[in-house]
Each structure stands twice: as C-alpha cells, then as structure tokens.
Amino acid sequence: MHAYTEKIREAARRLLAEKKVDGVIGFRRGTLPLMNEPVFVRHADQVDQLVWDGNCGVNLANYLTKRKDRVAVVAKGCDSRNIVVHIQENQIARDQLYILGIPCKGMLNRRAILKALDGREPLQVEETEADVTVSGDGFEQVFPRKDVLQDNCKICIHRNPVIYDELLGDPVEEQKDVDRYEDVRRIEAMTVEERWTYFEELIAPCIRCYACRNACPQCYCPTCFVDESRPQWVGKSLDPTDTRTFHFLRAYHMAGRCTDCGACERACPMDIKVRQFTKKLEKDVKELFGYEVGVMLEERPPLDTYRPDDPQDFIR
Amino acid sequence: MLKIFVTKDNLPNLVGRLMDGATVLGPVKEGEAHRFRPLKKAADLDLSYQNSRLSPKDLVHPHSDAMFAFSLKKDDPEAGILKELPRSADKRLVLGIRPCDAKAFRLVDVNFLTDTYRDPWWEARREATVLVGLGCSRPCRSCFCTAVGTGPFDETALDVLMTELEDGYLLKAVTEKGEALLRDAPQAEAATDERMQKAEGIAEEAARKISKPFVTEPIKDKPQTELFSAEFWEEVQFACINCGTCTYLCPTCWCFDIQDEVHGEEGVRLRLWDSCMFPLFTLHGSGHNPRNQKLQRVRQRFMHKFKYYVDKYGDGPACVGCGRCVQYCPVNIDIRRVVAMMSASCVCPT
Numbered sequence: 298m299h300a301y302t303e304k305i306r307e308a309a310r311r312l313l314a315e316k317k318v319d320g321v322i323g324f325r326r327g328t329l330p331l332m333n334e335p336v337f338v339r340h341a342d343q344v345d346q347l348v349w350d351g352n353c354g355v356n357l358a359n360y361l362t363k364r365k366d367r368v369a370v371v372a373k374g375c376d377s378r379n380i381v382v383h384i385q386e387n388q389i390a391r392d393q394l395y396i397l398g399i400p401c402k403g404m405l406n407r408r409a410i411l412k413a414l415d416g417r418e419p420l421q422v423e424e425t426e427a428d429v430t431v432s433g434d435g436f437e438q439v440f441p442r443k444d445v446l447q448d449n450c451k452i453c454i455h456r457n458p459v460i461y462d463e464l465l466g467d468p469v470e471e472q473k474d475v476d477r478y479e480d481v482r483r484i485e486a487m488t489v490e491e492r493w494t495y496f497e498e499l500i501a502p503c504i505r506c507y508a509c510r511n512a513c514p515q516c517y518c519p520t521c522f523v524d525e526s527r528p529q530w531v532g533k534s535l536d537p538t539d540t541r542t543f544h545f546l547r548a549y550h551m552a553g554r555c556t557d558c559g560a561c562e563r564a565c566p567m568d569i570k571v572r573q574f575t576k577k578l579e580k581d582v583k584e585l586f587g588y589e590v591g592v593m594l595e596e597r598p599p600l601d602t603y604r605p606d607d608p609q610d611f612i613r
Numbered sequence: 614m615l616k617i618f619v620t621k622d623n624l625p626n627l628v629g630r631l632m633d634g635a636t637v638l639g640p641v642k643e644g645e646a647h648r649f650r651p652l653k654k655a656a657d658l659d660l661s662y663q664n665s666r667l668s669p670k671d672l673v674h675p676h677s678d679a680m681f682a683f684s685l686k687k688d689d690p691e692a693g694i695l696k697e698l699p700r701s702a703d704k705r706l707v708l709g710i711r712p713c714d715a716k717a718f719r720l721v722d723v724n725f726l727t728d729t730y731r732d733p734w735w736e737a738r739r740e741a742t743v744l745v746g747l748g749c750s751r752p753c754r755s756c757f758c759t760a761v762g763t764g765p766f767d768e769t770a771l772d773v774l775m776t777e778l779e780d781g782y783l784l785k786a787v788t789e790k791g792e793a794l795l796r797d798a799p800q801a802e803a804a805t806d807e808r809m810q811k812a813e814g815i816a817e818e819a820a821r822k823i824s825k826p827f828v829t830e831p832i833k834d835k836p837q838t839e840l841f842s843a844e845f846w847e848e849v850q851f852a853c854i855n856c857g858t859c860t861y862l863c864p865t866c867w868c869f870d871i872q873d874e875v876h877g878e879e880g881v882r883l884r885l886w887d888s889c890m891f892p893l894f895t896l897h898g899s900g901h902n903p904r905n906q907k908l909q910r911v912r913q914r915f916m917h918k919f920k921y922y923v924d925k926y927g928d929g930p931a932c933v934g935c936g937r938c939v940q941y942c943p944v945n946i947d948i949r950r951v952v953a954m955m956s957a958s959c960v961c962p963t
Binding site: 327328329332333334335336337355359360408412416418420502504505506507508510511512524526529532533534535536563564566567568 | 643644645646661663666667676677753754755848851852854855856857858861862870872874883885888891892893939940941943944945946947949950
C-alpha cells in the first residue's frame with residue numbers, strides 16, 4: 298500500500314520534469330490522524346509532499362471539472378470511473394489528463410473508527426494489508442482492515458482503475474459475490490409510510506451545508522437548483538419540505554451518473570447516510586439498462602440515449 | 614462570589630431545580646454526536662461529552678429565524694406590510710456549555726450589539742440566556758483555545774463555571790445572575806479549600822495540554838493588503854470544495870441571509886445562516902460577483918476571523934479554537950496551519 302507513495306512521487310517527478318503536465322493532483326499527509334488533504338503539486342521540489350495510504354478517500358475527479366490545463370491525477374477505481382463520466386459529460390478532455398491508476402483495496406472509514414474508539418483520541422495510525430492499528434494516550438487498538446472500510450468500499454466491485462495512462466501497482470482481485478443492494482432491498486420492502494418515515498429520519502440532522510453536493514464530482518452545475526434565486530425553486534430554511542426537496546432532487550440528478558464513490562457520505566458533517574438515496578437509482582439503472590456508470594468510456598449513458606427496446610413497464 | 618460543591622449523585626436534583634425556573638438546555642447525545650437541546654428530564658444531560666458537533670450558536674442565532682410575517686391578500690388593507698413576529702424571550706439556562714463556545718457569544722456581540730445598531734433578535738435571546746459553563750478537563754488535540762485568547766477554564770463569558778472533580782462538581786458564580794442561581798441550590802456542600810485547589814490543578818493541567826500552533830500578534834501588525842495578496846492562498850484554497858461545514862459548525866460565524874418565503878397569500882421574512890464559502894453569498898443583483906473565485910472565498914474566511922475583525926474591533930481574533938472546522942472539514946483544510954502561514958507570511962515546510 299505504502300509502496301504507492303514512492304511510485305506516485307517517481308511518476309510525478311518524471312511527468313513534471315518532462316513537462317508532460319502542468320501539475321499533479323494527489324494527496325498530502327493530513328494534519329489529523331485518518332485524514333489527508335488533496336494537493337496540487339506543480340514543482341519538483343513539492344513532489345515529496347505526495348503520499349498514499351488508506352486516508353485518500355476524497356474523490357479527486359472533483360478537482361478536474363472544467364480545468365483548462367493538463368494535469369496528472371492519482372485515481373483509485375472510483376475516481377477513475379468518475380473521470381470517465383467527466384470525459385463523457387465534457388467536463389475535461391481525455392488528452393488533458395495523465396491518469397496514475399491506483400488499484401485500491403478500500404479506504405478507511407474515519408467516522409467508524411472514531412466511533413469504535415468511543416471518545417479516545419487517535420494519535421497514531423499504522424496500516425498493513427490486514428490490519429489498522431490505532432493508538433493514543435494509553436491505548437492501542439487493532440482493527441481488521443475489512444471491518445473499518447468505508448461502507449461503499451466494502452461492497453466495491455471496481456477496485457481497479459478502469460482507465461489510466463500508467464498503473465502504479467499490480468491489479469488487485471475484484472470482490473466477487475458482493476451483495477451490493479441488501480440495504481436498498483430492505484427499503485424497497487417497506488410500506489410507503491415506513492419508507493417515508495425512514496427517509497424523514499435519515500435527513501432530520503441535515504443543516505443544508507451542501508458538503509454532500511460539493512464533495513461529489515458529478516455535482517458541477519454552474520448554479521445548483523437550490524441556489525437559483527430567479528426564480529427560487531427551493532426554500533433555504535430547515536423546513537423539512539425544502540431539505541427533502543434538496544436531497545431528492547440531488548439524488549435524481551445522479552441517476553445513471555453516480556459511481557457510489559462515497560464522497561457525499563464521507564463529507565457529511567452530520568453523519569447522514571446520503572448514499573441511501575443514490576444507491577436505489579444505481580440499482581435501477583443497472584437492472585433496467587444493464588448499465589454500470591463510468592466503466593466504458595465509449596458507451597453513452599442510458600439516460601442520454603434512446604433505444605426502441607428501452608424498458609417502459611413503469612409507464613402505466 | 615459564591616462557590617458550592619454538588620456531588621455527582623445530587624447533580625440531577627440541582628438540574629431538576631434549575632428546570633423549575635427556566636428552560637434548561639444542555640448537551641444531549643443524538644446518534645454519534647452531542648447537541649444542545651432543551652432537557653426533558655435531568656437524565657438527558659450528558660456532561661461526559663467532549664464538545665457538541667454543532668456549536669451552540671444556534672441557541673441565540675438559529676439557522677432559520679422568522680422575523681416578520683406579511684399578507685398578500687388582495688382585499689387586505691395591510692397587504693404587503695411587514696409585521697414583526699413576537700420574539701420569544703423566555704428565561705433559558707444553558708448548562709454545560711464549553712468556555713470557548715461561551716466566549717464565542719462575546720465575540721459575536723460586537724457585531725450584533727453596536728453603539729449604532731442593536732440587533733433585537735440577538736439581544737433578546739442573549740439577555741434571556743444564563744450560561745453555566747463546564748470547564749474542559751479533557752481538551753482535544755485539535756483544540757487551540759489558548760492560542761486565540763481564551764482557555765479551557767476561561768470564565769469571562771460565563772455566569773457560572775463548573776469544574777468536574779472526581780466525586781462531583783465545583784460550581785463557581787462569576788456574575789450576579791450566576792450567584793442567584795447557586796444561592797438556593799439543593800444539597801449544596803461547601804467548596805472546601807481542598808476542592809478549590811483540586812479544581813485549580815485540573816484547570817492548569819488542561820491548559821498545559823492545549824497546543825499553541827501559532828501566534829496571532831504578527832498578523833495584527835501586517836498591512837491587510839500584504840496578507841490579502843500573499844501567495845499561500847493559492848495553495849490553501851486548492852482542496853476546498855466550498856461547502857458550508859466550517860462556517861456552519863463554527864461558533865463565531867454569524868453571517869446571514871434574509872429571504873422572503875411565500876405560501877399562498879401568506880409570507881414570512883426569514884433570517885438564515887449563510888456562508889462566505891458559497892458563491893451566492895456575494896452575488897450582486899447586477900449579476901456581478903466580487904468573490905467569484907474559490908480563492909477569494911477561502912481567503913475571506915481566514916482574513917475575516919484573524920485580520921478584518923481584529924482591525925475593526927480592536928479585539929479578537931474571531932475564533933475560539935474549538936477545532937470543529939479542523940475535525941469536520943471534509944478535505945482537511947486546517948485553520949491552525951493557515952493561520953500559522955498568515956502569521957509567518959511564508960509557506961511553512963510540511
């Protein structure tokens with residue numbers, strides 16, 4: 298895992314020296330345990346800032362939208378799928394990108410680790426293939442890595458980048474027999490009233506900070522519908538109708554576009570399981586159109602193409 | 614000023630007594646986080662918390678506050694006339710607030726309560742609120758209150774300061790309001806010299822644990838333009854996604870928006886939290902936006918807290934070092950690191 302750090306630095310140094318790119322988008326060591334910060338490295342003397350470990354969960358495709366320069370970007374499986382969507386949606390051109398692919402075995406869920414520590418503060422974190430050892434004042438706790446991965450990583454079936462110019466490690470084994478939609482089916486099985494209550498409770502803590510929206514690479518509208526003021530579509534208070542409208546509409550904008558990278562959920566300061574909205578849409582798109590988002594660059598997304606045999610059972 | 618001691622077993626009785634005289638708000642655990650809520654029963658109070666996820670600023674400056682109502686009925690002679698909604702000024706007591714969060718109210722007072730303007734909504738809630746603070750004996754590593762002019766046992770913005778001892782709480786009145794609260798506390802014991810000494814020891818130990826990641830004095834002396842055009846903003850802004858997490862969790866971010874909402878023929882004028890991170894925050898009616906770039910918005914947040922506020926009010930900085938923005942920024946933009954750069958005006962090697 299940490300071997301990637303050296304490979305990223307080596308590639309960055311080379312690409313900058315050869316002037317193949319104007320900069321490299323990657324991560325630098327965070328100021329808190331279990332956090333890293335996205336960074337844009339432009340000069341060879343900054344290359345040693347670049348690191349790689351289990352705290353690189355932020356989706357770097359978010360930093361590519363409408364760029365004018367030519368950049369290298371470090372990309373996990375999910376980032377690479379979002380890059381594909383970005384190219385399909387003309388947010389950046391393929392030839393502006395030099396993709397440094399990272400086969401990934403999942404990113405750490407900081408919130409889950411903090412929860413398990415129950416108030417004890419992590420000061421040091423050490424990672425191996427199998428374990429994550431967190432220590433602090435007078436304690437050391439070892440977590441099996443698979444138990445403390447982000448929820449979306451636990452069920453990820455595209456750990457290897459789908460598009461890259463250089464792969465920085467051997468491909469990892471993809472997870473087979475993963476039940477991606479166990480939670481969605483549970484919600485589908487609810488009565489209408491139960492489902493309503495479920496979602497009302499899910500978003501009750503929302504403070505409308507829009508961290509979920511802004512962390513999402515796919516949320517790049519020049520003006521978001523919640524920010525439109527002429528006319529104003531959505532109220533700005535914490536009135537449940539407005540909060541609901543924001544979450545529902547944002548989710549629908551993701552239909553056939555969400556890669557389940559988990560950026561929204563990771564960003565939410567109130568621990569809202571935001572993916573509960575988008576996962577249902579992802580499941581529908583897969584079941585109705587047999588389509589997985591961001592896997593094939595050449596294939597147009599199902600919601601911007603028409604085929605005579607498109608499913609239409611829902612029209613009654 | 615009066616000092617008393619209450620055992621842990623007797624605390625619920627004291628809380629119960631306080632609840633008889635006022636609405637008592639305190640840290641209540643909701644999911645993984647604590648939030649200040651009106652206590653329904655004394656047992657809801659969880660003083661074992663480190664700090665609340667959201668700062669208690671919403672108790673005085675709520676996220677959404679209806680200020681006026683109006684009618685748009687065609688035949689209503691008063692259609693379109695704003696009518697002030699009654700301002701609730703029920704007596705309230707905030708129990709267990711951290712000294713840093715209480716200090717934040719003081720810092721925001723200078724904005725809402727000036728010689729020229731007194732914001733009636735802020736003022737009514739402020740005056741109706743008594744602050745019983747809980748000293749911070751277990752500060753987080755991301756806390757830096759002592760670097761910004763407050764501290765884990767800073768009592769200056771409190772009415773009562775509580776210190777947790779092994780077997781109970783030492784309560785020290787700081788103001789007349791606080792004294793009145795403690796005077797008839799049930800089952801109060803004497804705050805013996807031994808207990809007072811222990812409390813002092815705890816406070817000193819806590820202050821020692823807190824890091825001082827920067828000094829603010831050099832920022833005061835630097836010209837605004839020099840800091841404004843510093844090169845490091847380019848680097849600081851890169852990771853920012855311009856969400857409202859830092860500003861919404863911050864106890865000293867007071868900026869708001871005013872909006873009218875109309876339902877049918879009735880409308881209200883609302884005051885709503887706003888954030889300098891949002892492009893809409895500075896969008897002019899003309900369509901021009903003076904802070905159209907992310908860099909400008911990111912810079913504004915730090916400059917406002919550590920430079921403009923200080924220059925304007927001769928006080929501050931407008932930060933109490935609670936560390937919420939450090940802990941919850943989704944992309945790890947760390948105010949401690951940024952202010953250290955402002956202070957040194959160089960990009961410090963990492």
